[in-house]
Amino acid sequence: MSGLTTRLACKPADYKSDLKPIWCPGCGDYHVLMSFTRAFAQLGLPSESIAVVSGIGCSSRIPAYTNCYGFHGVHGRSLALAAGLKVTRPDLTVVVASGDGDGYSIGGNHFLHACRRNIDMTYVVMDNRIYGMTKGQPSPTTEPEFDTALTPGGTGVAPFHPLVVALASGANFIARCFSGDPNETADVLAEAIRHPGFSFVEILSPCVTFRPDEKEWKELVRPASVPATSDQGKAARRLMTDDGFNLGILYRGNRPPFQPAVGARDVDLTELEKDFEL
Amino acid sequence: MSGLTTRLACKPADYKSDLKPIWCPGCGDYHVLMSFTRAFAQLGLPSESIAVVSGIGCSSRIPAYTNCYGFHGVHGRSLALAAGLKVTRPDLTVVVASGDGDGYSIGGNHFLHACRRNIDMTYVVMDNRIYGMTKGQPSPTTEPEFDTALTPGGTGVAPFHPLVVALASGANFIARCFSGDPNETADVLAEAIRHPGFSFVEILSPCVTFRPDEKEWKELVRPASVPATSDQGKAARRLMTDDGFNLGILYRGNRPPFQPAVGARDVDLTELEKDFEL
Amino acid sequence: MAASPSISIAIVGSGGAGALTTVNFLLEVACAAGWHGLFTRTLGPQIRGGEAAGLLRLAVHPVECLPDQFDLIIGIDWLNAHRFGNEIKAGPQTLVISDPRGGEPPPMVTQSGARVVEVEMKEIAKSISGGRPNMIALGIASRLLGFTTEQVFALIAKQLGDKGTAAIEASRAGIKAGFEAAAGIGFEAELAKPVPSEARRWLLSGNEAAALGAIRGGVRFAAAYPITPATEILEWLSPNLTKVGGILLQAEDELAAINMIIGSSYGGTPALTATSGPGLSLMIEAIGLATAAEIPIVVIDVMRGGPSTGIPTKSEQTDLNIAIYGLHGDAPHLVLAPQSVSDSLFTTQWATFLAEALQTPAIVLSDQFMGQSRAAIERPADVAFIGARSVAANISGSYKRYALAPGGVSAMALPGMPGGQYTADGLTHTELGIPTSGAGDHLAQLDKRRDKLDRFNFGDHWASIEGSGDLAIITWGSLTGAAREAAARAAADGVNVRMIAPRLLAPVQPERLAAALEGVRRILVVEQTHGGQFHRYLRAHHDLPAPVRAFHRPGPLPITAGEIHRAIIDWS
Amino acid sequence: MAASPSISIAIVGSGGAGALTTVNFLLEVACAAGWHGLFTRTLGPQIRGGEAAGLLRLAVHPVECLPDQFDLIIGIDWLNAHRFGNEIKAGPQTLVISDPRGGEPPPMVTQSGARVVEVEMKEIAKSISGGRPNMIALGIASRLLGFTTEQVFALIAKQLGDKGTAAIEASRAGIKAGFEAAAGIGFEAELAKPVPSEARRWLLSGNEAAALGAIRGGVRFAAAYPITPATEILEWLSPNLTKVGGILLQAEDELAAINMIIGSSYGGTPALTATSGPGLSLMIEAIGLATAAEIPIVVIDVMRGGPSTGIPTKSEQTDLNIAIYGLHGDAPHLVLAPQSVSDSLFTTQWATFLAEALQTPAIVLSDQFMGQSRAAIERPADVAFIGARSVAANISGSYKRYALAPGGVSAMALPGMPGGQYTADGLTHTELGIPTSGAGDHLAQLDKRRDKLDRFNFGDHWASIEGSGDLAIITWGSLTGAAREAAARAAADGVNVRMIAPRLLAPVQPERLAAALEGVRRILVVEQTHGGQFHRYLRAHHDLPAPVRAFHRPGPLPITAGEIHRAIIDWS
C-alpha cells in the first residue's frame, strides 16, 4: 500500500467514474466494481493515488469505470505494465484487474513472474471460466466438458489451479472471493492492498451471457473452513485439493516486497563518464 | 510413446549426429545428450521416428546433435511447436528440450498450458540456473543473491518451483535428474517417454562457465527418500518444500493423454458445403 | 421510377428488438426468390442488448459492396442509434419507417430530408399474442420490396420449424399485420426481377468462405486464439476440420498458435491460423522463423480498425504494412488478399496451395467487412489448387534439406522418413541445415528464398484487371467491389476506367503491373488507410507510368462506390 | 613509404590465446599516445575456447569503419581461423606474423600474396616464467607500429595492477621479447604522428554510448531481456541507472519488457529497453499500444543478421522495414539511427528527447558493428536535448488527455495529480480517452498523432549532409563512416560526392531531402540488406530527382569504404 496520506470520509461513489459499463446487466463484474470502490473507500485512499491497470476482456474494462488513474493496455500484459509503473512510482497504490483469459491464458507467463517478483501490488482476476468479450470460448479454468462453438463437446483439457500456481511462483497473499458478496470481497481486497508484496485475489464472477449455469455458484461457494496459513507446504496441499469454492484469505506469506530503491535523480551525470575516460 | 515398431539392438551411438557440440567442455549438457541417446537406444526407437524440438539457448542446441528429426525454433516456444507436431503426427515420439531461461522465463506460459493439455510428449529442461548462451544473466531458478553483470548483487527475487507449477498445471509425470548421472537420467527419460501424457523431467545440468559453483551439485543431489506418488495433494506439499536436490520420479499421474482423433482425410469435401446451400 | 438493379434496406433496433434477425430473414427470402444480396451488421459496444443495425443490399447480380445510401430504413427503435453516425446514410429519396414509441430518429435521418412514416410497430405487436415488433417490420419491408406473404411464410416455416407452431403462428400474424400496415405507404424504389440462373447458390460469410478455401487447399490443422473479427473462421473450422480428418487446437495465445501450426506443417500437415492485427503482431517472430526454416503456413489476418486495439468491429486495410514489411531481417514471404466474400474462398485456397508449393508462410489479408458480411454467391468452382509440397523421396546419402535447387524449392523430408533426419533452424544455415555464420551460405540461402518466390509463375490470378480506359484505379481487397461499381458508374458517365486489383501483394509483380498499366495516363490509388500504405507500397516497388492521385481514408465507415466515383470524376 | 593516416592490425588466436586482450592493449596504448582507433571482435560459435580475432584500425582522426585490408596480421595460432573467411582481408602489402606451431595460416592469408614472417611466439613465451604468447605478439605489434616499450609498460602497469608484480613482470618480459623478435622484421606501413588535441577523449562501445545517451536524455527506468548484441546496453545501464536514482528490472521476456517501460513512462519516468530483431518482433504489439495511447518510450534495436535467429553476432541493416512499417494499423512513430560509436550517444539522447516531446515511441536502430565496437572518440558535447514532456498542470474541470491541441501534443496528467484521472487506452478513443468507434473521433486522433510528428521541426540533426558533388550517396546508420571515407577517396580521384545520411528515418522529411538533393544528377543508395529495404523506403516516400543505383548486400561481412568507392567510380 502506498505512503500517500489517506483522505477521511471517502464514499465508494467517489471512486466511480461517470462512464457507464458496457457489461451485460447481471454480470458479476458490476459487483466487482462495487467491491473495488468500497475497498478504496474503506482504505480512504485519494482516488488519484490509485492506478488500476488491465488488459483486454469484459473484466478488463474496469479501470475506466473507476475514478482512478487507469490503463487499459493490450491483452494479457497488465502485470508487466503495472510492474514498471509500481517500481518507479512506489507512492502509488497499484491494482491490476484481469479475466481468466487475459490473466491465465495469454497472460500466464506474467502471472508466474509477477508472483515471483513480489512487487507490492494487488492482482484481481475476475474468473468467469469463459472468454466473455469474444463470445464464449473456453479459458484455462473452463470445465473440460463445457461445450462451445470453438470446442464442440468441450476441450477435454483439465482446468489448472491458479492458486497453487501463484503459491508455487511466490505470491505473498492468496485469496478467493465471490462477486455476489461485494462486502466480503471489498474487505478481502482492502486486506490484499494493505498486505505488502504481491497479493492475488481470484474473484469468481459469473458471466450471465455465456455461462448462465454459473448462477448456481452462489449455492456452491462457502467460506473456507480453516483460517489462512503461512505454511507453504500446507497451503500447497490444501489449494491443490480444494474444489475451487472455498472463499477467503487462504495464504498469507511474509516475504518482504521487492522494491529497488528509487534514488535522488538530480545527480551529476558526468560521474558516469569516468569509466570511459582515456 | 509412439506406436512405431521398435528396432532391436540399437546403440546409443546410432542416435548421435556427426555435428560437434559448441558446448563448453565440462558442460552438463554433454551428459544430457548421452542420456538422450541411451534412453532412445533403451527404447529401441527408430531414430527417424523421434522428433526433438527446442527453443534457443545452449541446452536448446541439442536437437542437431542427435540423429533424430529436430527443430531448433525460436526462444521459448518449443512446447507449442511440439504440440502442433504431436497432435497431427501421433505416430512420432516427441521430446522437447529446453533450458531454464527458454522454458521458465520466456517460455513460462507454454509450460503451464502444455502441462494442462497433457499431450503425450516428454519435456526436458536442462536447468543450470543461468542464461548460458547470453553470458550469464539470472533465470527464474537463479538464487536471489547470485551476482551478475545485469543484476549486480543479485536479483533479490526468489526462485520459483517449476515442479509444483507443473503439478498445479496438470503435468502427468514429474521427475528430477542430475546430468552427472547419465545412466539414471537415461532410465528416467525412457520411463518419461513411455508414460502416457505430458511428462516433465527437470535435469540439473551445471554450467561450468557461468556457474562454476554448480560443480558442487554432485555432492548435494540424492535419490528422493520416498517413491513416486500419484496423490496430487501429497505431491504438492512435498515438491513445495523440497530443497531442489531430491532426484527421481516424484509424481506419476494417470490422466489420459489428450489426443484428438486424426481421421481419414480422403473424404468428399462437398459434404462441408451443405450448410451454405440456398 | 424504373425498376432498379439493386435496393438497400437498413433495420435498426436495440438489444432484443431482433433487427439483425429480421434483415437476415429478408435476405433469405430474397435469395430464395432468386435475388442476390449482401448483409452486414453494425453494433454498439455492449456485448448484449446494444444498439444494432442490419444493413442489406439486394440485387439482381452478386453484391460486393454497400450502397451509398439506403432506400428504406426501418427503426424498430432508435435508442442510441446516433452512435451509427454516418453508417446508415439517408437522403431525400429514402423512406424511413419509424416507431414513434421508439425514441427520436437520429440526426442522420432527420437531417437527410428523408420521408419519415410513423408506424406503431410495438403497439401492433402487442395486439398479437406472442407478437414481436420485428415481425411487423419484416412484414412491412417484405411488402415494400414486393415479396409475397407466401414467400415470407415459407421461410418462417423453415427457420422457426423447431420453435413450435405457436411461435410460427405469432410470427405469421405479425408479418401479416406488417403487410397490412405497409399497405398505404408509397415506396418508389423497385427491385428489378431476378435474373434466372441455373447456378447453385450459397449464402455464407467471407470468414466461412476463407475457412472452406483453406480446407479445399489442403489445410488439416488449425490453431486458434479467438479475436474479433476472425473468430468465426476458427469456429467454423473446428467442427468441419474434424469431418475431414483434421484437428483444431485452441492455443493459450497467438505465440502458441503460430508455433503450433509451424509444428504441424513441419510434420507434413498443412496448417493455418486466423487472427487480427493485435494477434498478427504477436505472430511476427515465428512467421520469420517459418520463412527462414522454409515451413509452409497460412495466416489469415482479418483486418480491423487500428492501431493497437483500435476498433475491433470495423474494417480497415491498415495491416498491409505489417503483413508485407513486418518481419525482421530480409524475409520474403507471400501476402495475398481476397476481393469479396466469394473470392475469400478462392484466394485462401490459392494461398494454401502457394504456401505449400513455395514452402513459405502466406499471409491472407481479409478484413472485417468481407469477413463478417453474409452474401449470396454462386457456388465457387472447384479449382485445382490443392497443396502438394515437394516431399523428399527415396533419400539416400546425406540429405540436404536446404539444397540450392534450381527453382529455389528443395524437397522436404518429413519426420518418420528414414535418412531424412535434419534439424529445421532459424539460424542462418548451410544446405544441410547446419548453423553457420559464413557469408557465402548466408547469401546463398537468402538468394534461394527470394528466388523461389520471384521466379514462380503465379499466372493470371495475381490480379483482377478489368476495363481499358486510360484512367486506372489501383485498389485491393474488399474495396475491389466498390471500385468495380464506381468504374461501371463512370462508364455510364462516359468515362472509361481500368480497374487493377492485385490479389497477390507479395512478391510484387512489376512486369505484370507494368503491362496492366500500358497506355494509362492517370492513376487513382484507392485504399482504406489513413497513411496511404498501399500507395507508398506501390511507389516503392513499381515505376508508375503516369501521374498518381491517392484516395485514402481510414475506417470505420466503408468507402463507397459513390466516393470512388467522385474521385474518378475529379481526376478525369 | 610515406606515413599513412591510418593503419590496421588483426590479431588471431583461439580461446585462451588472448588475441582480443592484446588488441585492446594496443588500442589503449595508441590512444594514450594520442591516436584514435576502432576495435572490433570476431568470434567462433563456441561460448568459450572458440577462435577469435581482434580487428583494430588506428588513425590520426576518429575511426568509423574497418579497413579494406589489414596492414599487419598476427596469428598467435590459426586454429579454425579459416572460419573468418573474408573477414580479415590481406594483400601483397600485408605483413603476416605467424607462429609455425600454431597451425597452417588459412587460405585468406596464404592466397593473398602477403609476406609471411614466422615467429615462434609460443616457444619464446615458454622461455619466460609466466610468459604468454599474446604478450610476445603485443611486443611485436607495438614495435612494428612504432610504440616504445615505456608506452606499453605504462599501460600494463595500469591494466594489470591488481594481478600482482609477478604477472606484471612476466608481461613486461614477454613484451620485451616481442620487441626483440620484431627487431629484424621490415614493416613498410607507418602511422602518421597523432594530431595534438586538447579534447578530452573516451574509449567506449556504441552500446555503452547509447546507454549513456539515454540517461543524458532523461531515461531513469529500463526493462531488460538479454539478447545478443544488445545485452551490453542493459548491463551497462544496470549499475549506472542505480547511480542516478533509476532502476533496471529484468523482465521474463520481451513482451514484459516493453510493457514495463510503458508502465514506467505512464507514471512519468522516461524509460527504455534494448533488444535485437527477434526481441523487437515480440515488442511490436505494445509499441503500437504506446503509439495509440501516446506514451513516450525508447526502444533500441541493435540489429544483427536476419531473418529469424539469423546470425546473432554479425551486423546487418535489415530491421529497417519492421522498425518503420512493423506496426499494425496506421501507427506513426519515431525511428532514428545513430551513425557511429560516438553518434550513438547523441542519437539515443535525441531520440529520448523526441519521444518525450512528442509522446510517442522512438525506435533507435543501432547495429552489431556499432554497438559492439570499441572506439576512441572525443568526448561528445553536452547537448540540451533532455526529455521534458508536456505535463498537465493545475487541472480543473474535465481533463482531456487526448485533447486536439494545435501541435498535436496534449499535456499528460501523471498518476497522483488530482483531477487528471483518465484511462490510457489502445482502443480508439475520444479526446477524453473514452473508447469510441465514431468515425470523427478516429480520424481526429489519427490526424493528431500524424500531425504531431509531421509538424515538428526536427532541425538540422535530421541528417548528416556533407560535400556538394552532383553524385549523391544516400546511406544510413553505421555505413555512414564507410560512405564518408569512400567519398573522401573519390574526392582524391577528382570525383566530388555528396553524402546524405538521415539520422531521422521516420517521420520522413521529404522537403529536407529534396533540398539536400538539389542539383544532384546521380544517386547511389548504399545499405547492408539483401532486399534493398532502404532503397524501397526512399522510393516510397520521396521523389528522387535523378537516376538511382542501389548498392546493397547482406551481412555478415561489413561493407567497406573500398566497396562503396568502387560503386561510386562505376556510377560516375
Place this chain on the structure above:
Amino acid sequence: MSKSSGQPKISGLNDLLAVAYQIESDAVERYNLLADQMETHNNPELVKIFRDLARAEGIHGEEIRRLAGSFDVVSHAREMARFGRMGSPEEAELDAAHYLMTPWHALQLSLAGEERALAYFARIVETATDPKVKALAEELVEEEAEHVNLVHRLLRRYPKPADSWADDPDPPASPE
C-alpha cells in the same frame, strides 16, 4: 550423491570378457568424445592426448576380443554390460573437462579411470567363485596396474600446471 550403483552381474567367463570389453570400449568412446571437444575448442595438444588414450584403450579392447575367441563379446556386452549410477569404471569424467585443460589434467582423468578399473577387477577377484573368472580378473588387475604405472610415469613428464592454467584474458562469446 551416493556412489552405489547397479553393476552388471558376472556369472561366467564370457560375462567378464564382455564386461572388460565394454569397459574398454566405453573408455574409447569417452576419450574420443573429449578429443572432439578439444578439437572444437582449439586445444590441439589435448586432442592428440585423448586420441592416443582412445587408441590405447582400443587396443586393449581388441586384445580382449581376441581372448574371447569365437565368442561374440560385442553383442553380449550390449546385452548385459550396463553400468549404473557412476557409469563404466574406466570412463573419464566428462564434467572435469575444460577447454584450456593441460596434459596433466588429461592424465589425472586417465589415472582416475585406470584406478577405478583396477578396483573394479580387484573386487571381482575377491568375490568371484568361478576360478576361470578369478584367473581372468587377476590378469585384468595386473594389466590395469600396469596402466596405472604407465600413467604415473607419463605424469612425470607433465608436471602440475600453475594455478593460473585456466586464465583466459578474453571474454566469452554469445553466439545466439
